[in-house]
Amino acid sequence: MAINLKELSKKPVPLSPGHRACAGCGSIIAIKLVLMAAEEPVVCTCATGCMEVVTTIYPYTAWRVPFMHNAFENSAATMSGIETAYRALRKQGRIDREIRFIAFGGDGGTYDIGLQALSGAMERGHDFLYVCYNNEAYMNTGIQRSGSTPMCAATSTSPVGKESIGKRQYAKDLTKIMVAHGIPYAAQASPHRWMDLMEKVRKALRIRGPKFINVISSCHRGWRVPMHTSLDVCKTAVETCHWPLFEVEDGAWRLNYKPKRKAPITEWFGTQKRFAHLTKPENAKVVEEIQAGVDRRWSELLHLCGEEGG
Amino acid sequence: MKRTLALTGNESAAEAMRQINPDVVAAYPITPQTELMHAFTQLVADGAVKTEMILVESEHSAMSACVGAAAAGVRVMTATSANGLALMWEIVYIAASLRLPLVMAVVNRALSGPINIHCDHSDSMGCRDSGWIQLYGENPQEVYDNMLQAVRIAEHPDVLLPVMPTYDGFIISHTLERVDVIGDDEASAFVGEPKPRFSLLDIDRPVTYGPLDLQDYYFEHKKQQAEAMKRAKEVVREVGEEYGARTGRAYGFFDAYRTEDAEQIILCLGSAAGTAKAVADELRDGGRKVGVLKLRMFRPFPAEELARAIGHARSIAVLDRAEGFNGVGGPVCPEVKAALYKAGGADVFNYVYGLGGRDLGPDLIRSVFDDLEAGRADPREAIHLGVRS
Structure with missing residues (x-):
């Protein structure tokens, strides 16, 4: 069944208004879209984090x-118990x-x-979908660096200073780690391409077994962007190939979106003040290195998806 | 039909679990709990129980999965020891605060470090303030009996708290003894069916479990939890009496052995009580007025009843199988002293014994009774019994 706005407008919204998420929160949009797709x-x-806090006081x-x-680290284990209880009954x-x-879990509760x-x-093969709302840092506790924070991002615990240009490590590739578990479905998505995200959720929920979707979710407090740009900045993540959209179904990789013009990573940096220091001339070399990393990962992905040369 | 079997403590717990037939069991291996789960997973493999097993990747996930399954409205059990319990710690508290009636056998083992696989009570004593009801068993028979009663106590609508039946690692878990078990039908009738009030699987009545609870409500919820623990006393008593009527083995908060006219009393938990009672018999034969108080229920703490049972003694030795690292001794003794405050003139002495599985023989028990009679012990300082200086 294809997803269309007319159909969606008739569906009850599983998440009520009046929650306490920030205006312009990318994560709450992502979660609402996921729920609407089911x-x-x-x-x-949900793991401890912003989305738990703002929805359940x-x-x-x-x-x-x-x-x-x-708790924080056990959204998947808790769901293992619920799903098993369902199976038993x-x-x-x-x-x-x-x-x-x-x-659900944020990147702190999922990557780390x-x-x-x-x-x-x-690994145990429970029949549920895990959705990571990935805002690339521990936003709920005050914007500390996580395993998902990009190289050189300034956070509360990886601040910029005389001896520091922000986080000194690349983010771990969690989606690939999930693919390596041999699960039937894993994907990356973004709330700005809402149809793609919802179709992925729908597809995942039709598959029996463990599924994983990693959703880039902007946080205007942590990324230091104007709150009305939350979806624009997610779009830039995809257009620069910082956050490619793809899915892996039974081991088959498929690219879901290929930018017409692969934008330079500086466009992604330019949207957010957490990367403001990277515009300084003395940091040009590290920007080049990050661009090279993005390019390498993008061509690897094209190869995996059989999209080379295109 | 009643049967008499030869079972180790772990096999006895597994037999009780077979009869309880829980819907979900999540567990992770740790010595000395392992044989319990070997026996139980074999029952699952043989189709002897309806249980769905979750063979998790850690004890933290075992308790997390138990919490999820219990909130989904099914009957859930697990078992662990020592470091496994320590890894669960965070969720042990959450299980109690969510008022989920889990039952977890704790096969007592010394906490690391240094690493040691043998018995002491540092694991379960460490989570004495976590909101779980704790029942200490003396032998495989009590393990079986406590497991069955634990389900009834936990699920009682006046309680709705998790229960931790414990038994001494190796000393009980791996020792073969005679165990009388009741018939399967009788066990099923005794434990009954779980009647959850709020299930996550009730799609038409959606509930939220585990919301953020701040200054305006957290305190009230904690008070409710404390009141449930108080109410648990009466339920433990009722369930113990009903179990006695059905099986001939009635249970209370403790077992007072030859204490009525005793001048010197040893108070202990778990397997030590057997040795202590044997020594008390021997000393009674020699004309000495000694007795043993075996504490079965440590949480909730039966303070008033305990004061009535032993307050008359001239001196009492509290045997702690855990060091409190508080500068004054183990965890049980301060609670006994508090219970006896203004209840009589008994001198209360603290002995820490058996850490890391160190044996507690009759000679050591005799030396404690001798200390009490001679008035040799210093009440201000715990004695480490049987330790080399």
Whole structure:
């Protein structure tokens, strides 16, 4: 079933208004799109982080679907338990409804502290979709660097100073790590291409077994961008190939979007004050290095997707 | 049909789990809990239980998965020891605060470091303030009995708290003893069906578990949790009595052995009680007025009942199988002293014993009774029993 606006406009919104996310929060847009894409009833978990905090301050909840927050590092492990309980009840004939399961986590809860629980759940083959809302730092605790923070980004714990030009390491490639688990579906997406994101969610939820979608999600506080540009800046991430959109289904790689003009990484840097120091002439060399890294990863991806020379 | 079996503590726990037949078990291997899970996963493999196993990648995920499954409204169990329990710590507290009626067997083992696989109570004593009900078993029979009762206690609507039946690693877990078990039907009837009030799988009545709870409500919720723990006392008593009526083995908060007229009393938990009772019998034969108080329920702490049971003694030795690193001794003794405050004139002495599986023989127990009679012990300082200086 194709996704169209007319159909969507008739669907109840599983996340209520009145939540406390910042105006212009990329993550809450991403989560809402994910929930809207589901065709069956869903049960969700979320790691400790912005999205848990802004949606559930007691005695209020923005979740119109069953939801559990347990702790920071265990969204996937908690969902393993919920999904297994469902399987047990199905087997015993005590529940007959089709239910789908979606675990959320930010990049801190997914790339770093929750990586073991996520890896374990994927390896065990639980039937749920894990969605990482990736805003490239620990935003909830005050913008500290994470394993997903890009090279040279200034954060609270990787500040720019006389001896520092921001984070000194590249982000780990978590999507590839998930692909290496041999799961039936893994993808990268962006909320600015909402149709692509929702189709990926829909496709993933039709597949039985573990699924993973990594969604770039801007944070205007952490990225230091004007709040009305949250989707524009996600678009720049994709146009510069900082965040390519692709999916891997049963080991087959497919590129979902190829920029007509592959924009230089400086355009991505230029949108955000966390990279402001990279415009200084003395940092030109490191910018070149980062560009070379982006180019290398992009050509590897084109190769994997059978798109070379195109 | 009742049967008499020869079982180790771990096999006894597995037999209880077979009869409880939980919907979900999530576990990770750690010595000395391993044989319990070997026995149980074999039952799963043989189709002898309906349980779905989650063979997780860590104890942290074991407890996390248990929390998720319990919130989905099914009956959930797990088991661990020592470092495994320590790795779960964060979620152990969350399970209790979410009021999820889990049952987790803790096969007591010394916490690292130094690393050691043998028994002491540093693991379960470490999480004594986590909001779990704790029942200490003396032998494989009590392991079996406590496991069955734990399910009833945890799921009681007045309680809704997780329960931790514990038993001494190797000393009980790996020792073969006689165990009387009740029939499968009788066990099922005793534990009953879980009746969850809020399930994550109830799509038509969506609930949010684990919201952020700030200055305006957190305190009230903690008070409710504390009240549930208080109410648990009555439920433990009721369930112990009902179990007694069904099986002939009634359970209370503790087992007071020859304490009525005792002048000197040893208070201990777990397998040490067997040795202590044997020594008490021997000394009674010699005309000495000694007794043993075996504490079964450490959480909630039965302070008033304990004061009534032993407050009359002239002197009491509290045997702690964990060091509190507080400068004054182990974790049980201060609670006993607090319970006895204004309850009588008993002198209370603290002995730390058996750390890392160090054996507690009859000679050491005898030396404690001798200390109490001679008034040799210094009440201000714990004695480390059987340790080389």
